[in-house]
Amino acid sequence: MTLSQPTNVPENDNISKKLVKITKDTFDFGILFIRVFHELLIWTIQKLLPIDLKDVSKDIVLITGTGHGIGRELALQYAELGSKVICIDINEKSNKETVDKVNSIRKGSAYFYICDVTNRDAVLQLADKIKNEVGYVTILINNAGIMPSHPINQHTEKEIRKVFEINILSHFWTVEAFFPHFIQAGRGHLVSMSSLAGLVGLSNLVPYCATKFAVRGMMEALSEEIREGPLKGKINFTTICPYMTNTGLCKKPKVKFPSILGLLDPKEVASAVIYSQRANKVEVTIPSGLHPFSNFCRVIPLKCSILLKDFIDSGVESDLS
Ligand SMILES: NC(=O)c1ccc[n+]([C@@H]2O[C@H](COP(=O)([O-])OP(=O)(O)OC[C@H]3O[C@@H](n4cnc5c(N)ncnc54)[C@H](O)[C@@H]3O)[C@@H](O)[C@H]2O)c1
Incomplete structure (x- = not known):
């Protein structure tokens, strides 16, 4: 006891x-x-309620890859909404054309800068220059990208490194350079171009898909870090996953049902990007129905999703054949 x-x-x-x-x-x-x-x-x-779109007329929007395609259309459409647009491209001639076009719509709304976004030092210097010459960037759109498309054994080491440098590593340098702008401005919105190839793995696009999946990973992790820190609620994140778009980036598109899922028009894609940013969407596909479809394909048995993929039979052929 x-x-x-x-x-x-x-x-x-x-x-x-x-x-x-x-x-x-x-x-x-x-x-x-x-x-x-x-x-x-x-x-x-x-x-059920109408979406309240953000006013962007006071924003300074920096877009990478404005010399062509979706980037050019984004520059034109943001300028139409009253934003100041900073046009960044590695190609001087085509970027100049974009800036002239934008300024012919709204005089003085476009600013021209040449920069290779893979060059971290150049991007950091550019951020200082823009701060002094235009002001603090409040919307950053990581759009520049390349898409070599051929089987993995035909990709050279140089090419694989280049796809990663442009499609994903450059996003780290622009974030490093322009998040201080967001902090100074007290607000900011980061928009990054992923792709449908960032949701679904496709043949002939192994490095491209890897970078576009990485864009989604970076955006999700970054938004988590911001949500848990002192900048919570001040910076918004939107990831865009478009289907194949008629810009020439996709050199040999393969489309089985052109009337249902044909190549998109870059104007239509740019307008969906801007709508998604203004509506503060987190991750969208263009067309929007492909997002739930892709989620559905992840939860059904693998063999069923492969049957669906083979039936749709869309993607890209090798650009070397
Ligand atoms: N076109 C499509 O089918 C498609 C589909 C899904 C996603 N996307 C993505 O959308 C974005 C835009 O695609 P697009 O079709 O408009 O491409 P595009 O080829 O028409 O334009 C890309 C622009 O980026 C510029 N650029 C390339 N490397 C650069 C660098 N190092 N520094 C600065 N600028 C550089 C090019 O000069 C060009 O003006 C890309 O990220 C792409 O992966 C495109």
Whole structure:
């Protein structure tokens, strides 16, 4: 009796500690359940209401890859909305054409800069120059990209490195250079071009797909880091995953059902990008229905998703054949 008494006291203590913990965890789980339900309700109501688009007329929008394609259309459409547009490209001639075109729509709204976005030092210097010459960038659009398309054994080491340098590493340099602008301005929005090839792996595009999956990973991780830090709520993130677009980037597109899923028009893609940014969407596909479809393909058995993929039979042929 006397021997068992001292050991019983801590045992009772342990049991009551466990009970307290179980009660607390059950309470926390109940609160979580109510909060998730509450958010779902808000989300459902918001889906039924018209979306309040952000005004971008006071924004300074920096777009990379404005010399051609989607980047050029983005520059034109942001200028039409009253934004100041900073046009960045490695190609002087084509970027000049874009700037002239934009300025013919709204005089003085486009600014011309030549920069290779893979050159970190050049990007950092550019950020200083823009701060002095135009002001703080409040919307950054990482758009410049390349798409060599052939089987993996025909990709050279140089080419693989270049795809990574342009399509993803450059995003690190622009973020490093322009997040201080966002901080100074007290707000910012980062938009990054991924691709449908960032949601689905496709043959002839192994390095390209790897970079476009990486864009989504970078954006999700970065937005988490911002959400957990002092800049919470001040910087927004939008990742765009377009289907093949008629810009020439995709040299040999393969489309089985052109009337249902034909090549997109770059104007239409640019307008969807701007809508998504203004509506503060997190990740979108263009067309939008491909996002739930891609999620569906991830949860059904692999053999079923392969059957669907083979039936749709869209992608790119080798640009070497
Ligand atoms: N076109 C498509 O089918 C398609 C589909 C999905 C996603 N995307 C993505 O959309 C973005 C734009 O594609 P696009 O079709 O308009 O391309 P595009 O080839 O028409 O234009 C790309 C522009 O980027 C510039 N550029 C390339 N390397 C650069 C560098 N190192 N520094 C600065 N500028 C550079 C080019 O000079 C060019 O003006 C890319 O990121 C692309 O991966 C395109």
